[in-house]
Amino acid sequence: xxxxxxxxxxxxxxxxxxxxxxxxxxxxxxxxxxxxxxxxxxxxxxxxxxxxxxxxxxxxxxxxxxxxxxxxxxxxxxxxxxxxxxxxxxxxxxxxxxxxxxxxxxxxxxxxxxxxxxxxxxxxxxxxxxxxxxxxxxxxxxxxxxxxxxxxxxxxxxxxxxxxxxxxxxxxxxxxxxxxxxxxxxxxxxxxxxxxxxxxxxxxxxxxxxxxxxxxxxxxxxxxxxxxxxxxxxxxxxxxxxxxxxxxxxxxxxxxxxxxxxxxxxxxxxxxxxxxxxxxxxxxxxxxxxxxxxxxxxxxxxxxxxxxxxxxxxxxxxxxxxxxxxxxxxxxxxxxxxxxxxxxxxxxxxxxxxxxxxxxxxxxxxxxxxxxxxxxxxxxxxxxxxxxxxxxxxxxxxxxxxxxxxxx
Ligand code: NIG
Ligand code: FE
Numbered sequence: 001x002x003x004x005x006x007x008x009x010x011x012x013x014x015x016x017x018x019x020x021x022x023x024x025x026x027x028x029x030x031x032x033x034x035x036x037x038x039x040x041x042x043x044x045x046x047x048x049x050x051x052x053x054x055x056x057x058x059x060x061x062x063x064x065x066x067x068x069x070x071x072x073x074x075x076x077x078x079x080x081x082x083x084x085x086x087x088x089x090x091x092x093x094x095x096x097x098x099x100x101x102x103x104x105x106x107x108x109x110x111x112x113x114x115x116x117x118x119x120x121x122x123x124x125x126x127x128x129x130x131x132x133x134x135x136x137x138x139x140x141x142x143x144x145x146x147x148x149x150x151x152x153x154x155x156x157x158x159x160x161x162x163x164x165x166x167x168x169x170x171x172x173x174x175x176x177x178x179x180x181x182x183x184x185x186x187x188x189x190x191x192x193x194x195x196x197x198x199x200x201x202x203x204x205x206x207x208x209x210x211x212x213x214x215x216x217x218x219x220x221x222x223x224x225x226x227x228x229x230x231x232x233x234x235x236x237x238x239x240x241x242x243x244x245x246x247x248x249x250x251x252x253x254x255x256x257x258x259x260x261x262x263x264x265x266x267x268x269x270x271x272x273x274x275x276x277x278x279x280x281x282x283x284x285x286x287x288x289x290x291x292x293x294x295x296x297x298x299x300x301x302x303x304x305x306x307x308x309x310x311x312x313x314x315x316x317x318x319x320x321x322x323x324x325x326x327x328x329x330x331x332x333x334x335x336x337x338x339x340x341x342x343x344x345x346x347x348x349x350x351x352x353x354x355x356x357x358x359x360x361x362x363x364x365x366x367x368x369x370x371x372x373x374x375x376x377x378x379x380x381x382x383x384x385x386x387x388x389x390x391x392x393x394x395x396x397x398x399x400x401x402x403x404x405x406x407x408x
Contacts, residue, residue, distance in 0.1 A: 002042045002061040005071060005383070011037035011049060012390050013073045013357050015372035022290065022362040023354050025315035031350035031390070039071060041379035044408030048375060068386035073372050074143025074405055075334040075356045075382070078363035079247070079271050079292055079321035081148045081181070082137075083130045083161045086117035088326045101301055101328070102225065102253070111185040111221075114326050115153040118161070126164045133324070134172050137332040141402045143380035144371075145174055146247070146321075146364045148219055150181030154189075155205050158182045162214035173407040175380070177364045179247055180209055183220035183227050183235050198231060202238040210242045216365070217268065218244040222258035229257040236265035247363070251275050253303070263287040269319065269363040273306040274298055281307070284316055290363040291316060293355075294323035295340035301328050308355075309346045319359040320352065339397035349391045381406040 014032040023030075038055045040048040091104050091113070104110055118126070130147075137145065147165050152158035158180070165178040182201040190197035209215050218239030222232040236246045245268045250258030252272040259280045262270045270284075271292040284291055293306035308318045320341055324332035334356050341352040361371025369378050384393070385403045393401055 002040065002047075003064060004055075004060045004062070005039040005041075005064045005066050006055065006060075007052060007065055007067040008037040008039060008071045009066070009068055010035055010070045010390060011039055011373060012070060013353065013373050014049070015358065015374045018374050018376055020358070021367045022317045022359050024317040025312060028312055028318065028351040028354045028359075029348060031353055037071075039373070044379055046373060046375055046377050046379050049373060066383060069403065070384040070387060070390050072353070072382045072384070072390065073357045073370070074380035074407065075141045076144040076360040076364060076366065076371050077137065077142050077321050077324070077332065077334055077356075078146045078269060078319055078360040079294060079323050080145055080332060081150055081323070081325035082133045082145070082332060083126055083147055083149070083164050084114055084118060084151050084326045085121040085126060085129065086114065086326065087330065088113060091327070110327055111151065112153075112188065114151045115157070115185070115187060118151045119154065119157045123160050123164055126160065127167055130164055130168060131172070133332060134168065134174055137324070138174060138405055138407070139402070140333045140335055140400060141382045141405055142332070142334055143174060143405060143407050144176070144361065144364065144366060146177040146179055146217070148179040148181040150184035150219070153182070153185065153187035155200065158205055159208060159214065162209060166214055175366060175370060175378070177216045177366070178214060179217040179219045180206070180215040180244065181219040181221070183231065185221065185226060194227070194231070198234060202234070206238055206242050215244055217247045219246065219248050221249045222256070222261070223249065223252055224254045224256060229261045232258055232261050233265065236261070236267070240265065245365070247271060251280065255280055259283055263289055268365060271321070272297070274304045276307055281311055281314060281316070284311070285314075290319050290359060292319040292321055292360070292363050293341070293345070294321055294329065295345060296331055296333075296337050297323040297329045298344070299340055300330070305340075305344045308341070312347070312351060317359055317362075318355050319363040320355040321360055321363070335393055335401070336397060339394040342394040349394050352394060353390065378408050379406060380408065
């Protein structure tokens with residue numbers, strides 16, 4: 001089926017050159033846009049675009065009039081934990097009363113609290129809850145999403161999450177990548193025996209994941225009081241042995257060398273980055289790893305925002321993602337992430353939009369097929385309501401300015 005979107009006020013996020021897989025430094029400030037444009041799609045793929053004045057009307061089979069509307073590539077959310085059970089608003093209130101995120105975790109809240117609830121949920125309950133979250137994020141423009149395990153913390157429960165993600169991949173029209181994050185926290189059963197827990201993940205869980213094709217990437221929470229750099233190296237090495245590239249949590253609260261370990265092990269992305277030394281930033285220049293910031297986590301936990309302005313000014317690429325999870329970011333809305341990046345991290349709308357499209361596609365290994373308006377890529381499109389320009393999206397924060405999302 002051929003469809004032509006006509007009279008598009010702004011067709012934004014164009015990459016003529018299919019070989020461009022990510023944008024770095026100054027390149028991020030350019031969001032290629034055609035005003036008064038058309039876009040052809042066929043069988044779910046982009047087949048052409050240009051100025052309305054140059055559209056040959058005889059080529060139109062099915063027409064969708066986009067007068068007054070903006071068309072963009074659908075967002076790619078390269079970091080979420082959206083398969084979870086229950087919510088943690090009690091901890092939210094505790095934090096308002098003065099407890100820190102670390103203090104709440106130390107007394108058995110946090111990740112361990114979510115794991116307990118997930119362990120007692122059925123696969124079907126998890127699937128239904130995650131399905132509703134996918135529908136919700138789609139309505140806010142997300143067309144591709146990475147989902148991590150990590151609230152299971154046992155062989156059975158981690159596999160349960162990954163099997164849910166596998167079903168979602170088949171049933172949903174969103175493009176989904178799965179990441180194994182067994183090393184999210186040491187569960188109470190392994191208290192004082194972190195090595196034993198890592199042994200179990202590596203020698204018992206990973207082989208099953210490999211056999212059933214349950215994960216695309218591997219992750220670990222490399223952080224003071226969670227997992228050390230040596231632990232991260234072990235997990236990344238084990239991942240490599242099973243063909244899983246790493247995407248790891250680093251530098252959320254402390255800078256302990258996770259960046260350097262990630263680069264050494266050729267991580268696809270290094271995520272969080274709230275606390276960065278000059279050396280951490282300098283080292284990222286010598287890698288193909290995508291630094292990924294999660295501004296809605298900074299907002300919710302009131303922790304520093306990653307220094308992405310400085311990083312882009314120094315020539316690095318940056319991706320942005322939501323981190324959707326019940327503890328640090330109970331929200332999966334990319335438009336809010338774009339607003340936060342513009343307001344608190346001083347990214348221009350162009351930089352922020354590139355960071356949640358092409359660069360976040362790179363951070364989930366799909367920039368060949370997603371993340372830009374490019375002939376041959378998937379027709380994963382956002383069609384906005386009638387708005388003045390793409391700048392209105394971060395400006396009028398909190399509203400949903402998207403009319404429809406087309407996925408293939
Ligand atoms: O990415 N930082 C580690 N993990 C999650 C949050 C975990 C939780 O509090 O449930 C994150 O922010
Ligand atoms: Fe996370």
